[in-house]
Amino acid sequence: MLHHTRIRLAATAAVAVAAMALTACGAGSGDEIVDKPKATASAKADSGSDKEPAAEKSSAAPDVAKVGDTLGLKGMEPGSELDVTVLKVVDNAKSSDEFFAPESGNRWIGVQFQLVNTGTKVYSDAPMNGAKMADDQGQQFGTMIADITAGPSMSSDVRLKPGGKALGWIVFEVPKASKAATVTFGMDSGFAEQIGEWKL
Known part of the structure; x- marks a missing residue:
């Protein structure tokens, strides 16, 4: 026994x-959190070997992504890839519809995203499904369908062939007392393993 x-x-x-x-x-x-921005190419290409170290230094990526940075993300299927950039953030965004506003005690924060299909497959998704915002206490907030005066909303049905681009605002409703800390984005309606994160 x-x-x-x-x-x-x-x-x-x-x-x-x-x-x-x-x-x-x-x-x-x-999930894999991606917060290291893509290195930006040097503005001038120079064949002189004495200039190479400076070019390499200028193309180094910052430690953590912030507004204006681009993150390369992968979806669940091979060949499904996006370059995602958070271009602008508008705190206390104003509704472009006089009859629609945040609930009492809340405010809207608009985030302008740019998506570029860098993969080999067609990207087809509702980008707002893959976006989330968190405050400095760790509370997470989802998106809502709302039009703001800052500009056109991101389409709820984006289809991009390889090389295609999409630009638009995604709106989050958060308590007035909350301090927004990060915004995240994931492909495949947020189900992809790679999640991009930007500090606000």
Whole structure:
């Protein structure tokens, strides 16, 4: 009986080690937060070797993405990729519809996103489904369908062939007392493993 128990324990340990190895390799590791912006190319191309170190230094990406930065994100399917840029943020955004406004005690924050299909597949999604905002307390807020005076809203049905672009505002409703800290975006309505994050 003791011999059988030892065999079972050894088998259980082997399964546990195999599971840890799979996790270490990235299988089922969950969401990956992408907050390192793409390096920007140097403004001037120079063939002189004495200029190369300076060009490399100027193209280094900042540590954390902020407004104006572009993040390269991947979707769930191979060939599904976007360059996503948070271009502008308007706190306390005004409604362009006089009959529609934030609920009492809340305000709207508009975020202008630019999406560029850098993959080999057609991108088809409702971008607002993949966007979220968080305040400095860690509370998360989803998006809402609203038009603001800052500019046109992001379409709720975006289809981009490779190389195609989409530009528009996505609106979040947050409490007036909340301090917005980050905005995130994920492909495939937020179900992709890579999630882009920008500090506000």
